[in-house]
Amino acid sequence: MTPREVLALCRQKEVQAVDLRFMDFPGTQKHFTIPVNALTEESFADGLTFDGSSIRGWQSINESDMLVLPQAETAMVDPFMKSTLAMTCNIQDPITRSDYNRDPRNVARKAEAYMASTGIADTALFGMQPEFFIFDDVRFDQNVHEGYYHIDSIEGEWNRGRFSDSKNSGQQIRRREGYFPMPPADTLQDLRTEIMLTAQECGIGIAGQHHEVATGGQCEVDLEHVPLLQAADNLLRFKYIVKNVAAKHGKVATFMPKPLWNDNGSGLHMSLSFWKNNETLFAGSGYGSMSELAMNAVGGILKHAPALLAFCCPTTNSYKRTVPGFDAPVNLTYSFRNRSAAIRIPVHTSSSSTKRFEFRCPDPSCNPYLASAAVTMAALDGIQNKIAPGMPLDKDVYDLPSEELTAYAKVPDSLEKSLQALREDHSFLLRGDVFTEDVIDTWIWYKTTYEVQAIRERPHPWEFALYFDS
Structure with a gap:
């Protein structure tokens, strides 16, 4: 318009x-x-x-x-x-x-302009796959004398023994068994469809929607692949739609990465492909039918992943999702088809236009402008410097013996460590004045002061279980 x-x-x-x-x-x-x-x-x-x-x-x-x-x-x-x-x-x-400079949308715009200036590509297509929870009720607070949260969902396995004014359906979803259940166990089918149709009416292309793995109302809606800036705009608009459709039905939606302990958290898988003159640059005859350029992009993202996570997993809660034993990747590897790798090359049709890879580390709490811009800059650095991604890992990472896993780099296990990685590795983000030293410094300062330090200073409820009788 x-x-x-x-x-x-x-x-x-x-x-x-x-x-x-x-x-x-x-x-x-x-x-x-x-x-x-x-x-x-x-x-x-x-x-x-x-x-x-x-x-x-x-x-x-x-x-x-x-x-x-x-x-x-x-x-x-x-x-x-x-x-x-x-x-x-x-x-x-x-x-x-x-x-x-500190306008996140401006950072994404500059990332697109820098990519075009390199002559490598003129378009970075992002397919965002946000996961989120829809709960029936939530209460939380933190005061001088108390700190608590309480979440409720009629779908939650903890409600199988529920007594209420209405009858208990007995159809609660068991922990980590929420992938693709049928109604009536899937109580959110109509609500997700309403989200999907509303998003389409608002100009967001949708590939599909479904219930996700966790109990308690975890959902996923997949957004169609569009250029970087539009993808970030769409994700913001989508989150607005999700929260308002949920509120309309007397429920509450959250994109917090790990609201439930000991169950799957919510990720934001980012599918990425580079294009030039309306032709994909990722199709080739190499591993997973990918081009050498695509594999160099993978190498750049894996090399810079610890720093990228300061933007892609930007909350202290993010690192409660990236723990061993759940679907979120903890090892910096890549693979064809393997969803336990940090970067997955998906299997689609033989059409070259579908060739892309999926970065599985990010979560939906991220600022999508900063996260997608940073991922693009890391991929470009990999291409410019011909960074090889190493050997693929085609085994189930979760079943490998610990001595074999030591050969693979790990994602940082805290926001503090990701911020330190960003402090030490951000020169690739400064090219083309996409990110500036001021943006990097302000991000590290803000996150450290208002999130890392704030959490460190406050007692945790589990600390009372551990130490109150000391």
């Missing part, structure tokens, strides 16, 4: 309000709303002001004024708000009119 077409759409749909949306630094979407008559063609170029000092990780109060610039191509009629059209925005400095 053009700005003029957006204004015409507003008249056609009798829109009365325009919702302007952007993403803060850690990865939460923000918005404010203007009346439709305040939106003009000039608004798209001139922008609208807001207080950047009130956004996490952004401006100081003495430099608080910032601009949002609506992006016409992102316009959609909001399915949940009355007479409202929503648009994603870019952020600019109001004095220099330069794009703001």
Whole structure:
């Protein structure tokens, strides 16, 4: 769409309000709303002001004024708000009119521009596969004298002995047996279909939806492959849809990686392929019918994976998912078909257009602009420096003896270690001014101060079970 077409759409749909949306630094979407008559063609170029000092990780109060610039191509009629059209925005400095370095969407835009400038590829296609939980109820708090959480789901195996006003169906999903169950055990089929259809109405291509492995309402909806920036935009829009459809039905959705102990967590598998002049660069005659360029991209991602996880697995909770014995990969390996590897080359049809690989480490708590930009930069570094990925691992990683596993590098086991890896290995991210030293430093500072340190300072409920009688 053009700005003029957006204004015409507003008249056609009798829109009365325009919702302007952007993403803060850690990865939460923000918005404010203007009346439709305040939106003009000039608004798209001139922008609208807001207080950047009130956004996490952004401006100081003495430099608080910032601009949002609506992006016409992102316009959609909001399915949940009355007479409202929503648009994603870019952020600019109001004095220099330069794009703001700490705007995550700007980082993704620069990653696409840098990729094109290298001459290697003109398009990076990402297929996002977000997993998430839909619960019936959640309660949590942390105070000076208490810290707790309580989650409930009618599907949860812990409710097989449930007594309530209604009859117990006895159809609860057993722990780690939630993959593809039929209704009535799968209580979320209609809700997931509503999510899928709403996403399609909002311009997001969907490949399919299903129940995932965990008990308690774990779901997956697969988004179709689109270019990097659009993929990140779509994931933000998708999360908004999931949360609002769940709320409409009196439920609550979360993209937290590991809300349930001792069951599978939620990942965000990223399928990636590079293209040039509408032709894939990943098809070839090598391992898994992949090209040498594709394998170098794999090598780059595996080499930089510890640093990448600071963006791809950016919460302390993320590392409760990446533990041995569950589906999340803990060894930095690659393989054809093998889902226990960090990078999987999937089996599809013989068509060259389907050739891609899947990075299985990321989780849905990530800022999709920063995560997909970082993965792209690592893949480009692998191609530029012809980084070999080593030998594939075609065995079940989870069944290998410990002495054989020592030959393979591991993912960091904490956010603190991933941040340290990013501190030591980020020069590949600085090329083309895609990430800046300021962005890297601010990310490490924010995550260390407000998440790593904050968790370290607070007692954990399990510590009481371990130590109260000391």
